Amino acid sequence: MKEILLKTEGLSKSFSSGGALQHVLKNIDLELYKGDFTVIMGASGAGKSTLLYALSGMDVPNLGKITFADRVISDLSSDELAVFRREHCGFVFQQIYLIDSMSVFDNVMTAGLLVNHDKAALIKRAKELFAAVDISEKTQRKFSTQISGGEAQRVGIVRALINSPEILFADEPTGALNSQTGLDVLNTLTEFNEQGQSIVMVTHDMRSARRGNRILYLKDGSILGECELGKYAPNDRERHEKLSAFLAEMGW
Amino acid sequence: MKKGIFMGALTAVFALEIAALILFMFHDGETMQDTVAVNEVVQQVREDWYDMTSHVNKTGLDYVVIDSGGKVVYRTKEGLSESVNTAIAHRDTVLDIEEKGIVLGKIIVCNDSFGALNRYRNTLAAVFGIAAAVQLAVCMGYALYLNRVAIKPFHKLKGFAERVAEGNLDIPLEMDRHNLFGAFTESFDIMRTELKAARLAEAKANASKKELVAKLSHDIRTPVASIKAVSELGMALAENEKTRDNFAQIILKADHINTLVGNLFSATLEELQQLSVSPADMLSAELRGMLESADYFHKARIPDIPECMIYADRLRLQQVFDNIFANSYKYANTDIEVKAALYNGRLAVYIEDCGGGVSAEELPLLKEKFKRGGNTKGIDGAGLGLYISSGFMTEMKGELKIENGERGLKSTVLIMLSGDLRKI
Numbered sequence: 042m043k044e045i046l047l048k049t050e051g052l053s054k055s056f057s058s059g060g061a062l063q064h065v066l067k068n069i070d071l072e073l074y075k076g077d078f079t080v081i082m083g084a085s086g087a088g089k090s091t092l093l094y095a096l097s098g099m100d101v102p103n104l105g106k107i108t109f110a111d112r113v114i115s116d117l118s119s120d121e122l123a124v125f126r127r128e129h130c131g132f133v134f135q136q137i138y139l140i141d142s143m144s145v146f147d148n149v150m151t152a153g154l155l156v157n158h159d160k161a162a163l164i165k166r167a168k169e170l171f172a173a174v175d176i177s178e179k180t181q182r183k184f185s186t187q188i189s190g191g192e193a194q195r196v197g198i199v200r201a202l203i204n205s206p207e208i209l210f211a212d213e214p215t216g217a218l219n220s221q222t223g224l225d226v227l228n229t230l231t232e233f234n235e236q237g238q239s240i241v242m243v244t245h246d247m248r249s250a251r252r253g254n255r256i257l258y259l260k261d262g263s264i265l266g267e268c269e270l271g272k273y274a275p276n277d278r279e280r281h282e283k284l285s286a287f288l289a290e291m292g293w
Numbered sequence: 294m295k296k297g298i299f300m301g302a303l304t305a306v307f308a309l310e311i312a313a314l315i316l317f318m319f320h321d322g323e324t325m326q327d328t329v330a331v332n333e334v335v336q337q338v339r340e341d342w343y344d345m346t347s348h349v350n351k352t353g354l355d356y357v358v359i360d361s362g363g364k365v366v367y368r369t370k371e372g373l374s375e376s377v378n379t380a381i382a383h384r385d386t387v388l389d390i391e392e393k394g395i396v397l398g399k400i401i402v403c404n405d406s407f408g409a410l411n412r413y414r415n416t417l418a419a420v421f422g423i424a425a426a427v428q429l430a431v432c433m434g435y436a437l438y439l440n441r442v443a444i445k446p447f448h449k450l451k452g453f454a455e456r457v458a459e460g461n462l463d464i465p466l467e468m469d470r471h472n473l474f475g476a477f478t479e480s481f482d483i484m485r486t487e488l489k490a491a492r493l494a495e496a497k498a499n500a501s502k503k504e505l506v507a508k509l510s511h512d513i514r515t516p517v518a519s520i521k522a523v524s525e526l527g528m529a530l531a532e533n534e535k536t537r538d539n540f541a542q543i544i545l546k547a548d549h550i551n552t553l554v555g556n557l558f559s560a561t562l563e564e565l566q567q568l569s570v571s572p573a574d575m576l577s578a579e580l581r582g583m584l585e586s587a588d589y590f591h592k593a594r595i596p597d598i599p600e601c602m603i604y605a606d607r608l609r610l611q612q613v614f615d616n617i618f619a620n621s622y623k624y625a626n627t628d629i630e631v632k633a634a635l636y637n638g639r640l641a642v643y644i645e646d647c648g649g650g651v652s653a654e655e656l657p658l659l660k661e662k663f664k665r666g667g668n669t670k671g672i673d674g675a676g677l678g679l680y681i682s683s684g685f686m687t688e689m690k691g692e693l694k695i696e697n698g699e700r701g702l703k704s705t706v707l708i709m710l711s712g713d714l715r716k717i
Contacts, residue, residue, distance in 0.1 A: 053602045053711075055576070064574040067602045067712030104576070104600045262574075263712025 043074035046208060046239055047096060052105035054091055065091045066102070067262040073208075073241060078234040078273070080253030081243045082288070087259040089243040090212055096241065097130050097210045098122045110207065127156050131201030131209040135216040137193045139185035145196050146171075146181040153203040163203070170199040174229050191222025198229055202238070209233070211242040215249055227252050231273055251284060258291040266291050299435045306431060310424045317417055326386060330354055331402055338367070339390050342397055358390070360398040373403050383407070450481065452586060456615070459608060462489040463619045464589055506557060513554050521547040570688035572606045574711040577640055579607070584631060584642070587614035590622055593629035593644075602711040603640055609685040610708070613693065614644075616678040617704045621646040625701055638713060639691065642706040650697035659695050 054066040065088045073079055073096070083089050094100035096107065098114050101122075107115040114125055126132075139148050146167065153163040171181055174195040180188060188196070194214060201209055211230065215223035231252050234240050244250055256268045268287035270280055330352040338358055341348035345358065345367045357375050358367040365375050374380040377399065380387050384406040390397045446469065453466045466482040469475060521544055528540035577598045584595045621629055625648025632643040651659065660683045679695065686693040686706065694705040 051601050053576075055602075062576070064602055064711065067574060068710045069712065104602065261712070 043077070045072050046075045046077075046110060047071075047073040047241075048108045049096070050106045050108075052092075052095060052102050052107060054088075054095055054100070054102050065262050066095065069105070069262075069264060071257070071264065073239070074255075075207075075239055076234075076237055077255050078231070078240045078242070078253045079255045079257065080250045081241065081257050081259060082245060082250050082291075082293070083259035083265075084293075085245065088262040089245075089259055092259065093210055093212055093241065093243045097132065097208075098126050099132075128204065129207050131204070131206035133194070133197050133201050133209065133211040133214045135213040137197040139193060139196060139200075141184065141186050143185065144182055145176070145185055145188060148185055148196065149200045149203050152200045156204045166205070167199065167203060170202055173232065174199055175225075189222070190218050191225055194218060194222070194226045195229055198226070198233070202233065208239045208241060211240060213244055213246075214242065215244070215246065223249075234273075247284070247288070250288075251281060256284065256287065258288070258293075260291070299431060299438065302431045303428070303435070306424060306427050310421070310428075313420050313424070317420075326402070326404060327352075327354070331386060331388070334402065335388055335390060335400055338400055339392060339397070342390065342392070355403040357401045357403075358398060359401070361396060366398065374401050377401070446478065450478065453481065453485075456586075457485060457488070459612070461612065461615050462492060464615065467589075514551060517547050517550050517554075570606045570609050570685055572604050572689045572709075574602055574604055575607060577601045577603050580610075580633070580640075580642065583607070583611050583614055586611065587618040588629065588631075589618075592622070592627070592646075593618075593631045595631055596633055598633045598642075599635050599640065601635065601640060604709045604711045604713070605689050605691070606685070609689065610706075613682040613685055613706060614642075616682045617644050617706070620678060621648070621702070624648060627701065630700075636707070639710060640708045642708070643703060644706070645698040645703040646701040648701040650702045653697075656695065656697065660693070 049069050049071045052066055052069040052071070053064070055062045055064045057063070069092065081089050081092060091100070095102045098107075098109075098117070099122075101119075102115055105115065106113060109125070109129065114122065117125060139145070140151070143151065149167050149170075150160075150163060153167065154160070157163050171178075176192060176195055176199070180192060185193060185196070194217075197214075198209075209230075214230070215226050218226060227249060230240060230242070234252075242249065242253065250256060251270075252273050254270050254272055256270060258265045258267065266287070268284065270284060274280070331354065334350075334352055334354055334356060337351065338345075338348065348358075348367055350356075350369050355369045355373055357365055357369075357373045359365050359375065359377075363376060368375070374383045374385050377387055379385075380401040383404070385404045386402040388400050388402070390400055449466070453464070456464055462485055466478055466485065469478070524540045524543040524547065528537050528544070531537040531540060577600055580598045580603075581595055584593070588595070618629070621627075621644070625646040627647035630643075630645045630647075634641055634643075650656075660679045679693070683693045690709045692705075692707040694707065696703050696705070
């Protein structure tokens with residue numbers, strides 16, 4: 042029996058555009074489990090990113106309840122949500138948003154020092170993470186504008202994990218990368234998941250989706266179906282066919 | 294009448310304000326000083342001039358005495374003007390102390406002109422503040438009055454017009470002759486009843502037309518069947534090919550007439566089914582307004598609706614609620630209890646009156662076409678309301694349930710939740 046990390050009940054989100062209400066998420070009941078690599082797929086405009094932002098407390102739903110490890114987060118004020126996000130969630134975006142005027146290392150340390158004031162422990166954690174994503178000490182001293190896109194995204198992952206968050210949210214993390222660097226980033230995410238890191242990733246890329254052990258398919262703001270794939274293994278033909286069949290059934 | 298009172302009150306407040314303004318305009322704002330006391334002080338200082346240490350202020354005035362060199366030789370208290378220039382600036386009284394034509398010094402008597410100005414200003418502010426408050430109160434009162442007599446009835450009229458536009462002609466417009474729209478209201482309601490009568494007449498005419506078509510089609514089929522039978526006989530007995538062909542042609546045309554008559558008949562029946570339903574996502578919060586609009590006699594207390602997103606056609610759902618409330622008014626006319634809850638993945642709205650319900654035999658017939666209960670004598674209706682409402686709910690993937698509750702007839706409107714389409 043898997044442990045529930047995040048749960049939504051009747052989650053709905055609407056936006057007002059040109060005076061008319063646009064309903065993006067509709068009564069979503071969802072459970073996300075600890076240690077899972079959950080992938081949210083769906084066509085453009087299905088509400089994937091809106092769902093991710095609502096789950097991670099970056100956006101507040103109009104209706105419904107979100108519970109994170111027995112704590113209701115949908116009722117928190119924006120200040121309380123900011124603290125919650127900082128302490129419990131890590132974020133990786135398509136655009137990485139590193140601070141240009143700081144070195145790679147300082148970028149990571151800044152995120153860490155907001156939560157943890159034990160600098161020595163932070164430096165140790167940062168070094169371990171940098172080693173895990175294969176970023177050399179030389180690169181760590183560079184400014185963020187001096188490194189490649191793939192390196193920057195791996196730094197983004199280190200920054201997201203510096204506070205050992207219970208859950209890592211990734212919104213199209215390979216969207217802006219080329220094929221090889223995208224693969225490196227996916228490998229990094231897979232490795233962290235194998236070590237127990239819970240991940241929720243939004244993507245519309247099938248190669249990225251293959252990394253998840255649970256695939257949710259979103260359509261018109263509600264979950265149309267889900268598929269349990271089991272652990273990722275490279276070149277697992279059966280697993281790949283199962284995913285293809287599921288996506289075909291969903292009308293991908 | 295009330296309008297006159299408000300206008301009178303407003304005019305009185307304005308008149309008072311203008312009077313106060315005129316009074317203040319002609320008030321010079323000068324402080325009145327006791328000239329006798331001032332003269333007495335000057336006299337006293339002149340007498341004590343050569344020994345000012347023994348000088349005692351015997352009046353209530355505050356003053357400063359300076360010698361001809363401008364040096365202060367006596368002051369009743371600190372903070373007063375101590376030179377001629379300051380005195381002029383403060384509008385204090387400056388008098389010479391003379392002895393035998395020689396000026397010994399000057400006495401500056403404090404006028405407290407700033408204090409006087411402040412008091413004057415405060416009085417002015419208080420008077421105009423009170424006047425503004427009274428004015429505001431009168432205006433607010435008038436606005437509330439206008440809201441009651443004009444704006445609220447106007448909104449009611451608007452809701453009424455919308456319902457009429459939607460084709461709901463059963464709900465009367467309450468009349469209140471005291472408001473500005475009293476006469477209009479009556480005309481509007483007459484218009485509604487006329488429209489309803491016209492529509493009923495039209496429906497009757499249509500129904501009779503349909504009956505005629507049904508009857509005619511039956512009547513036409515009978516002679517056509519005879520023609521066909523005779524022709525078939527004729528064809529069997531025909532002695533030459535040409536005659537046989539003629540009979541075959543007659544049989545063919547008779548079949549054609551049968552088909553056309555059949556089409557005509559089914560086309561008239563299909564007209565009944567042409568009410569379209571287009572459901573879309575909407576917030577459950579909107580149901581409150583819809584229920585309030587349906588409950589135009591205010592017989593129900595509308596409860597809190599569970600917050601969720603629902604899948605329904607606003608217009609048709611409103612018609613369903615209107616129909617349930619209108620039926621309850623017509624047949625039970627009691628208080629109505631409304632409840633709402635999430636039930637089995639759907640939003641259920643329960644509407645129950647206290648009219649005792651209907652008999653068990655009639656209950657299953659209520660949603661049938663052209664069927665009406667036993668208590669409907671003398672009440673107009675065609676027996677179509679619940680049939681159409683039930684159809685609307687089915688189209689919206691929901692359901693309308695009618696049953697006998699504890700106190701009366703209980704209607705349950707089950708509305709589908711958005712995003713649940715795949716579960717159907």
